[in-house]
Amino acid sequence: MPSLRRINAIMFKELRQLARDRITFAMIVMIPLIQLVLFGYAINTDVRQVPSAVVDLAGTAQSRQLIYDLEASQVVQFSHRFDSVVQAEQAMTSGVVAAVLVLPADFQRRLALRQQGVLLQPVAQWITDGSDPLLSGAVSVLSQLPLTLQGIDSSNNPAAVMQVVRYFNPEQRTAVNIVPGLIAVILTMTMVLFTSAAVVREREQGNMEFLITTPMQPLELMLGKIVPYIAVGCIQTGIILGLGHLLFAVPLPLHWLSLLVVTLLFILASLTLGLIISTRATTQLQAMQVTVFILLPSILLSGFMFPYAAMPLAAQWLAEVLPATHFVRMIRAVVLRDAQWWTLSYDVVYLAGFTLVGLVIATLRFKKRLD
Amino acid sequence: MTEIVIETRGLTKYFGDYCAVNNLDLSIRRGAIYGFLGPNGCGKSTTMRLLTGLLTPCAGEVRVLGNELPQQAEALRRKIGYMTQKFSLYDNLSVMENLQFVAQIYGLTKRQSPQRIAQLLALYHLEDKQKVRAGALSGGQKQRLALAAATLHEPPLLLLDEPTSAVDPENRREFWERLFDLSDAGTTILVSTHYMDEAERCHGLAILELGQKRADASPQQLMRQLKASVFLLQGDNLRQLGKQLAPMSEVISTAQIGNTLRVLLAPALAEPQQWLQRQLPGTSLQRVEPNLEDVFVATTGVGYAKSAQN
Numbered sequence: 277m278p279s280l281r282r283i284n285a286i287m288f289k290e291l292r293q294l295a296r297d298r299i300t301f302a303m304i305v306m307i308p309l310i311q312l313v314l315f316g317y318a319i320n321t322d323v324r325q326v327p328s329a330v331v332d333l334a335g336t337a338q339s340r341q342l343i344y345d346l347e348a349s350q351v352v353q354f355s356h357r358f359d360s361v362v363q364a365e366q367a368m369t370s371g372v373v374a375a376v377l378v379l380p381a382d383f384q385r386r387l388a389l390r391q392q393g394v395l396l397q398p399v400a401q402w403i404t405d406g407s408d409p410l411l412s413g414a415v416s417v418l419s420q421l422p423l424t425l426q427g428i429d430s431s432n433n434p435a436a437v438m439q440v441v442r443y444f445n446p447e448q449r450t451a452v453n454i455v456p457g458l459i460a461v462i463l464t465m466t467m468v469l470f471t472s473a474a475v476v477r478e479r480e481q482g483n484m485e486f487l488i489t490t491p492m493q494p495l496e497l498m499l500g501k502i503v504p505y506i507a508v509g510c511i512q513t514g515i516i517l518g519l520g521h522l523l524f525a526v527p528l529p530l531h532w533l534s535l536l537v538v539t540l541l542f543i544l545a546s547l548t549l550g551l552i553i554s555t556r557a558t559t560q561l562q563a564m565q566v567t568v569f570i571l572l573p574s575i576l577l578s579g580f581m582f583p584y585a586a587m588p589l590a591a592q593w594l595a596e597v598l599p600a601t602h603f604v605r606m607i608r609a610v611v612l613r614d615a616q617w618w619t620l621s622y623d624v625v626y627l628a629g630f631t632l633v634g635l636v637i638a639t640l641r642f643k644k645r646l647d
Numbered sequence: 648m649t650e651i652v653i654e655t656r657g658l659t660k661y662f663g664d665y666c667a668v669n670n671l672d673l674s675i676r677r678g679a680i681y682g683f684l685g686p687n688g689c690g691k692s693t694t695m696r697l698l699t700g701l702l703t704p705c706a707g708e709v710r711v712l713g714n715e716l717p718q719q720a721e722a723l724r725r726k727i728g729y730m731t732q733k734f735s736l737y738d739n740l741s742v743m744e745n746l747q748f749v750a751q752i753y754g755l756t757k758r759q760s761p762q763r764i765a766q767l768l769a770l771y772h773l774e775d776k777q778k779v780r781a782g783a784l785s786g787g788q789k790q791r792l793a794l795a796a797a798t799l800h801e802p803p804l805l806l807l808d809e810p811t812s813a814v815d816p817e818n819r820r821e822f823w824e825r826l827f828d829l830s831d832a833g834t835t836i837l838v839s840t841h842y843m844d845e846a847e848r849c850h851g852l853a854i855l856e857l858g859q860k861r862a863d864a865s866p867q868q869l870m871r872q873l874k875a876s877v878f879l880l881q882g883d884n885l886r887q888l889g890k891q892l893a894p895m896s897e898v899i900s901t902a903q904i905g906n907t908l909r910v911l912l913a914p915a916l917a918e919p920q921q922w923l924q925r926q927l928p929g930t931s932l933q934r935v936e937p938n939l940e941d942v943f944v945a946t947t948g949v950g951y952a953k954s955a956q957n
Binding site: 281285297484486488 | 703733735738744796
């Protein structure tokens with residue numbers, strides 16, 4: 277039977293040590309703060325002002341009008357003009373521009389014939405740097421704009437066959453999607469690293485040899501180690517959501533209890549993962565390396581940066597193993613879609629199960645022996 | 648006072664192919680201060696860890712305070728105090744916080760804990776340091792704090808792994824006074840050391856080398872039983888004399904001590920003084936009683952090989 281007194285002893289010792297470790301203490305606040313500002317401002321999937329070149333072989337009023345209209349869309353910015361396609365291609369190869377608009381010498385004639393329905397071929401050409409699909413895709417949208425002899429006529433846009441209504445983020449602001457997901461990334465990094473390092477540090481500094489000769493039980497040590505970091509995780513979540521609301525107008529959740537439930541589940545799962553690592557790693561450096569090994573797929577496969585649905589099936593299976601994938605799904609549901617925690621039963625059960633199984637594994641793997 | 652608290656038979660521990668403890672038999676009575684003396688790597692710490700249940704023996708039997716190891720290691724943990732070679736309390740906690748933590752771990756009640764801690768702070772002269780962080784203490788203070796922590800729950804058995812390796816002679820003396828107090832109160836103490844003066848203070852002593860026990864008795868008995876004869880030589884060119892004698896198979900060891908050369912001769916020599924006089928005519932020599940260092944030299948390393956040869 278675990279002793280509450282011993283769990284308390286380890287917990288308060290951990291809190292005291294944490295409060296006296298100024299760098300770690302500062303990191304608890306600074307990591308979410310700095311990353312939120314960096315990611316919130318820097319990550320933007322709404323592509324704007326793509327550096328572009330134009331090769332206007334027509335040189336007519338219509339071609340110039342088209343160039344002005346395209347620039348007014350703010351998707352591209354024509355920073356360079358070339359007399360030949362070859363020159364434009366060289367500029368693209370050297371990375372000066374990412375897209376080139378080529379207007380042929382007979383642009384006006386082609387445009388007129390197309391308007392009469394005689395010509396079905398395109399009247400101009402976009403050459404884009406396809407090595408960046410996101411950027412290239414944004415420029416491709418420009419090829420669909422309705423073009424007339426008077427330029428781009430947005431009022432002449434034919435009625436859409438299907439209407440799109442955007443729930444939860446009608447303005448399609450990237451920050452709204454990024455900020456809740458950022459909690460998953462930051463908690464994965466800090467929770468896993470803090471717990472794994474906290475146990476390994478005891479071993480490295482020689483405290484463990486004393487501890488394991490006392491009546492302290494592995495489960496008591498594990499629980500005493502993770503409880504203080506639950507509070508740390510909650511503080512970090514509060515910083516990210518609060519600042520995300522202030523700086524990026526990310527909505528606050530309607531159901532705070534659901535936020536608490538899903539966040540606690542993820543914090544516990546991440547802390548348990550840290551404990552498992554600590555039973556294997558012998559130095560703090562090793563603990564850090566394993567944390568990075570887990571952090572990278574948590575960023576790339578969890579759906580935080582790239583849509584989960586777009587990933588191949590094998591990658592989706594791998595992503596399902598990571599606690600971050602389940603949390604990204606749940607936190608976005610709770611914060612952005614006002615979902616209640618019990619409607620997310622699959623992810624809730626997975627994280628609860630992950631924590632329980634992880635705690636059992638960590639406790640069994642932790643040996644009160646040196647061999 | 649004859650109750651045996653530690654008993655091992657054929658205790659053996661391998662790390663891979665390396666034999667750290669080889670067929671060790673021990674029998675330690677209650678209340679004794681029993682020392683392990685030996686060079687680094689001789690198996691002192693491994694033996695300590697085997698006796699605390701921290702390591703599992705590869706062969707042999709271990710019984711500590713009536714507990715069979717490794718099966719009953721958990722039950723034993725409540726009855727022992729262990730002081731590791733390296734300071735193992737928390738540098739960034741104060742003296743008081745460290746002791747409070749240990750008291751909670753050992754399950755002292757909220758009433759018992761302040762009384763016992765105050766008692767220990769007074770006993771180990773740490774009252775004025777209770778708010779100082781352990782990392783800021785001197786070597787001697789750290790060692791006293793570690794001993795206070797190891798004895799907080801008043802264990803009947805104390806295992807101290809090279810407890811005075813980073814401590815000045817005055818603190819060492821004071822430390823040993825406290826050990827004798829504990830021993831008087833009935834605590835059995837197992838202490839490993841490589842200092843001769845410390846080893847000489849023990850009630851019983853095992854000299855270890857390469858994981859094997861080379862000798863086991865009280866220091867006085869060991870000195871009395873040493874069959875090798877010891878001589879002190881005086882004269883000029885002591886270094887030269889030492890170099891001349893050392894390779895001889897009859898000479899176990901030579902060591903210059905100030906203006907004298909201490910020579911250990913093999914027990915097989917029938918008339919050692921005459922033999923030595925023949926080797927070094929005209930040199931002033933005096934036969935003296937063996938000390939513990941002589942015993943150590945004769946039972947370990949080259950000395951052991953030469954003693955066995957003769």
